[in-house]
Structures are given as structure tokens and as C-alpha cells.
Amino acid sequence: MARSNTLVVQQAKAALDQMKYEVAQELGVPLSPSGYNGNLATRDAGSIGGNITKRLVQIAEQSLGGYKR
Structure with missing residues (x-):
């Protein structure tokens, strides 16, 4: 399975x-430079992911x- x-x-x-990292900084969520963020709260991780998704959708729309259907 892929x-x-x-x-x-x-x-x-x-x-x-x-x-x-930009989104995390804007939200005030500290991320480890080593890449391991196992101590990150689920809520914080979700906020970062949600904001990244919003930005990616905005970029795609722009x-x-x-284009209109």
C-alpha cells in the first residue's frame, strides 16, 4: 500500500x-531544529497542519x- x-x-x-517552521513561529509553537517533535501537543500539530493546508489552498487558487468551472 502506498x-x-x-x-x-x-x-x-x-x-x-x-x-x-514559519507557521509554527507565527503560532508561537516551538519546533525542534533536530526534526524530532515527539513532545508536541496534538492540538499544536493540528494547528500547524491546518494553517499549512490553508496556505497551500490559497497558493493553488492564486x-x-x-479559472472557473
Whole structure:
């Protein structure tokens, strides 16, 4: 079974990681520079993920521009 979080564009990983740290900083959630965040509260992780999703949707909408169904 394929993992659902596999990146289609592998080069996007750095941009997504950068976005994760930016969102966490804006929310006041400290992330470990080592990459291990096992002590992170579920609520905080969800807030970070939700905000990243919002940003990605906004980026997609902007890139589609005048596209209408």
C-alpha cells in the first residue's frame, strides 16, 4: 500500500519544511531544529497542519487565477 504523504515533487520538501517552521513561529509553537517533535501537543500539530493546508489552498487558487468551472 502506498503512503498517502509521499511527495509528488520531491523538490517541494524544502519549501514545505520552511513553511512548517514559519507557521509554527507565527503560532508561537516551538519546533525542534533536530526534526524530532515527539513532545508536541496534538492540538499544536493540528494547528500547524491546518494553517499549512490553508496556505497551500490559497497558493493553488492564486495559481489558477481566472479559472472557473
